[in-house]
Amino acid sequence: DIQMTQSPSSVSASVGDRVTITCRASQGISSWLVWYQQKPGKAPKLLIYAASSLQSGVPSRFSGSGSGTDFTLTISSLQPEDFATYYCQQVNSFPPTFGPGTKVDIK
């Protein structure tokens, strides 16, 4: 199975800050990487697919990059509604494993 790691596990930031989250796969997955946002008590929401493609309706302050084993999710200017937990998931092969999540909270 492909193992996914994320760093940091949590980050405290202020509105307007630039936030970067890193996701690493235990083996190469090309660009088969997606990012989700989850708010407390809510279902996950797809943000980014194919490592860098923005899902329809997602604000352009979100961006993704990377390929192979190393990926990043960047929020260019953090907004109040962005405080949430972010998960990466590889969709290269079964089982499609998730990273452990990165919680973004208010500084």
Added chain:
Amino acid sequence: EVQLLESGGGLVQPGGSLRLSCAASGFTFSTYAMRWVRQAPGKGLEWVSDISGSGGYPYYADSVKGRFTMSRDNSKNTLYLQMNSLRAEDTAVYYCAKGAYDSSDHPTPGDYWGQGTLVIVSS
């Protein structure tokens, strides 16, 4: 508008069974892969199972293989998860998710998710 509505969760004793359902609307159900994902209280997301649009080729996490069966009824636009031999560690919110496209041999991104149904396994 895509809608996914899970049902069937509840409290069950260890060793018991439960069947979850996910009613889908707003898209051509039979042409998309579907997925179950669970989240234990306070924990991260765990993939459970995928199924192709035709209902063949289900895939399962090792943690549920042999105990859970995923199926779909395309005539009813409904997805199912039959859960047998339940354990305390199966306690979680179970989400169904729509795949971004159909596939029988490759995972797909989950582009729409239901709100989840809570399963509690406890005596």
